[in-house]
Amino acid sequence: MTDTARAMEMRAFGEPLEMVEYPLPQLRRGEVLARVVAAGVCGSDVHIWRGHDPRTPTPIILGHEAIGRVERIGGDKADINGELLAPGDLIGWDRGVVCGECFFCIVKKQPYLCPNRKVYGISISSQDPPHLKGGYATHMVLDTRTKVLKLPEGTDPEVLVSASCSGATAAHAVEQCDICQGDTVVIVGAGSLGLFALAFVLNRGATRVVAVDVEDSRLELAAEFGATATLHATQTSPEHRLKVVNELTHGRGADFVIDCSGYAPAIADGIRMCRRGGTYTMPGIAVPVGETPVRFYEDVSIRNLIVKGVWVSDTGHFRQAVEVVLSNRYPFDRLVSRTFHLEDANDALGATERREVLKAVIKPSEQ
Amino acid sequence: MTDTARAMEMRAFGEPLEMVEYPLPQLRRGEVLARVVAAGVCGSDVHIWRGHDPRTPTPIILGHEAIGRVERIGGDKADINGELLAPGDLIGWDRGVVCGECFFCIVKKQPYLCPNRKVYGISISSQDPPHLKGGYATHMVLDTRTKVLKLPEGTDPEVLVSASCSGATAAHAVEQCDICQGDTVVIVGAGSLGLFALAFVLNRGATRVVAVDVEDSRLELAAEFGATATLHATQTSPEHRLKVVNELTHGRGADFVIDCSGYAPAIADGIRMCRRGGTYTMPGIAVPVGETPVRFYEDVSIRNLIVKGVWVSDTGHFRQAVEVVLSNRYPFDRLVSRTFHLEDANDALGATERREVLKAVIKPSEQ
Amino acid sequence: MTDTARAMEMRAFGEPLEMVEYPLPQLRRGEVLARVVAAGVCGSDVHIWRGHDPRTPTPIILGHEAIGRVERIGGDKADINGELLAPGDLIGWDRGVVCGECFFCIVKKQPYLCPNRKVYGISISSQDPPHLKGGYATHMVLDTRTKVLKLPEGTDPEVLVSASCSGATAAHAVEQCDICQGDTVVIVGAGSLGLFALAFVLNRGATRVVAVDVEDSRLELAAEFGATATLHATQTSPEHRLKVVNELTHGRGADFVIDCSGYAPAIADGIRMCRRGGTYTMPGIAVPVGETPVRFYEDVSIRNLIVKGVWVSDTGHFRQAVEVVLSNRYPFDRLVSRTFHLEDANDALGATERREVLKAVIKPSEQ
């Protein structure tokens, strides 16, 4: 047992992360010190590193997707199932920490909109003690208000890291879709977010799911997850894609289109693939994409269309994501394409930026 | 009792309606011959007459908002409450006739999206017998599948005509808004549609309702209906309106914005008046309005916004509109600003086009 | 091609069904003559035959679960997807025929509650022409208002018969349960109804499903469908079952308990297996079960419990049932334990009454 933690810290946007050491702190009541056993490299980590996310201060330890083992606890603390935590427990947690007291947290029960929400690895600086607020580190200190979920022993932490972010966001998106057994869904973008969305819609009773992406490997994985049809986004035309969807739906169009790509030109096509009375939702839009022209009469009004923004997620969504992984109905282990040592975090970021990997995972410490 | 009906028929778009006579037909099983006692002139009648609605054939008898008295019935027919109709009964009916057999009618229970939907006075020509398919006439022949609602004796038919169209559409729009006691709603456009929406949102528990319009007389009426604040659309700036809404909502913005104006430039402002997690809906968009640029990240995604199109309405919505009028909680009698004889239907259309009236009503026959 | 149909008709309750012949009729507009290729023997057929169902007249041709092939059509008729029917098409249909005009059909969109609902094989006598209104026959004449669904060629009709009744009812029950990914569900009764419910709750994201039954063979089949745990209803105590459920749910109890057994003494136990805030629903109660004492304070009020009756189903539910079978995620082919010739319908009834079979299917004509 050591008394210091090591972390790859970002001192300035776009500069290589640097290894730093911080002392392991005394814990306040309700805090948890976790040893990080796996930390996902999210596509948005690249955006953050490049300075595109206005929420991010410097210095910061990146990494908002992490799985850890309890090292120490400040007094007693229970997980969201009421199970008391003990040293050695394998745990995940909601990456966002909310105030639990505001209009959004309490009255509207939309904590993902809490104006006081802070996110590990995204919006909490490493400047002040206890410093360890990101997953690219051997240890993290979890705030008192962090919602923790104890995981069953034997679970592979690498596979679960995505549940914290893309899994939870996909859960949120699909929760907004009132899918009925037999519905048809189009998922645009078959990365981690899209594959989670695919699993969730199948688990809501969607019978026909069409996946669209620009990479064959992702489309193949989508098929393994259970997509009924896969369509290459650049090797097919919008007209062809619409035709495929219409053939599956007696000419009506998809009941739901879920955009997980965040690619602005896909919006108009996506909207047009919805049937009258359908829903278009866009969990993939996580950074500004400029203006998109919408023909409100033709595309929205006469089609009684519902368009829904999806912003981040809450603890319930995180739990749903963990549950869908643990259900063993889908090959989530196929998401992780490469693991990295902590000191190689810059390589992990680079591989993610160059899209060489579907999901890179950093393993700061032994499980 | 006569054996012919008179009607003001539109032979060509933009030409004056002409008085014609048609024989009163033999009825088939389930058909109803109604004597029209009041026919509303809807704002969209002007659009239809000008040829802007692609659904409309010629020749046609306009008038999709009508209240009548049963003259004859083809066999037995019950209203939607199971009450058998009898000659002399005062009745209203769903202006749209749907097939009752398709995916939208039966599986998704969204009959307003039925591809076989026909609308009296909008999409059924007067070419073929029984001809009498619009409200600008002394009589109408209601199809077997028409959903009829018997009205209590003593009800003023003039006041109820709007329930058929703007009332039902407003019911549909508000039904899509999950309003909670204490919510704040902005209603853009305080004509017939907007005033119905105002009544409905108050009847869903909205506590603060802001009405926006370009005419003082409509804003005054909105205040009488119960609007908390009224804002002139051209004499105030978007910034001022946003400030007013924010002051009412602790800086959050409106829980719901309902656009009843159909005025394209109002869309972006309307969306911005919504709070994070709010809903923007647009029952007012009934004719093409071109393209509107939307900043999906800023306006929709990070705000978890819901945008909903609202297309026409169904029988349940029509009933809701009748119920809200009959509840006597709102001064709906104030909507009708002028009545016309049947032969003056062209004047009624003209007064509506020149916005001289809030609601013109044609009275083809004595009540 | 023949011009008569043969049917096993029930002349009096409890008496053996007798083979009769009826002429194939001229069809009215919208009617369909179907050759029955498979007719399920529902558990309730035994109740009906014994005279326990007050809706049933005599004489009658039993059989409300049937799959057929189109023989002739009265004019043009489309299925609920808008596909025009043609002779030879393999079809299923909603066993209930509703009026499409009443408060329940039109205003509340709960057609299963239509007071004019008639059910093939249950409440339509064979007394009057066209006689052929039940599935224990070579042919059936489907009323104009019957909602038909064209089935993909190659589908096994035997497997689909249950979709008409227990499948549709299970769909209705599960639709009333707002299941979330990760929820725990107890299903009491693992016959056809319970197995469909099991498939549906898994397809809504339930992660832990406990099946309870009195027969090992059914529990084994439940496990094959995906039940997490199976409990024998007489070889375990209520306390043990509650303990098992609590162990799966951190001591909270099940999110949902769905009673598919119709066994009155199971109600109180079922309610107690629900967690606070859970839902108890009872699609299995299809005949009177007397009075059950409920402790409203302890069992319902302080637990914020929701108790839901489930009465029959509608066309949308039937479609969901077909879709879940066709999804090939569950071994529905295992439901059919024995097939019978039409003339052996009495044997099929007997085997069902003696619980020798999970599902008996009569095959009146070649596919």
Add this chain to the structure above:
Amino acid sequence: MTDTARAMEMRAFGEPLEMVEYPLPQLRRGEVLARVVAAGVCGSDVHIWRGHDPRTPTPIILGHEAIGRVERIGGDKADINGELLAPGDLIGWDRGVVCGECFFCIVKKQPYLCPNRKVYGISISSQDPPHLKGGYATHMVLDTRTKVLKLPEGTDPEVLVSASCSGATAAHAVEQCDICQGDTVVIVGAGSLGLFALAFVLNRGATRVVAVDVEDSRLELAAEFGATATLHATQTSPEHRLKVVNELTHGRGADFVIDCSGYAPAIADGIRMCRRGGTYTMPGIAVPVGETPVRFYEDVSIRNLIVKGVWVSDTGHFRQAVEVVLSNRYPFDRLVSRTFHLEDANDALGATERREVLKAVIKPSEQ
């Protein structure tokens, strides 16, 4: 300004409350010291005093409905609208304090089911410092996790006390009823809970509301609130009441029946007044009522009935109750029938037990 508080404390069940003094404490971060300006005497206070509520310890200061003015704050604290509290502010608060960390608070968003929920004046003893945890006192100390709502200056605190308990519970009950414009509702019991429920259902669009009670004065008040019909519970028969409801609903029965009486024999009648497909809910059952026999087939199953327990309420419900009072649509000021000095708290309890008052309010300090 004083440095001690006075309170009427219950030392033993059924014994007269006694005046005690406690020092005003130092506040911890987030605590609020409130001067109580009005404290409601709830019907359940009598039950608590008689020892019927298993949650209640002794000694205790009763009073879970209170309105106060901020005297001191431990650091900065904002209300649920994000408004910073300041000394002198008029405030109300959620009477229940929940943990904000458990499955019910966080995952299911049903904080009213939080197993750690504590209620001022009901389940928090005055044994330990800071003692002042009930409303029958000049001051209260509000826990850090208490959700506070700042009230507009000029509001009458007497009128608002009921919002904390019966108002919030009624909000919860009505939130569980998906009322549609034009629906018919029966409210059994027209005390404070029933009158709030009446206001809420009218504000959800109910058009016909039938109130049932045993006291004429309450029925008169119900009529003033807007009840369409009032029925005396002992001077009319169940058959007569059913007839009245059926006459209002074309023979169908009420869409919703809300039992606010907690009177066990009313349950079966209430269920029978529901239409097929209706909902029966019972916020009035707050103490054990023994067993009630239910005919599940006839009363629940074939009627597709929904029965819902309603247990207490959460902060959002409390806010709804305040909003409905402040909307000035209903004569809530008529609820308060008598005010008492703090030292006369025993008289207030007695008058409530003898049903001499609709609502007694204790005024411990000047506003």
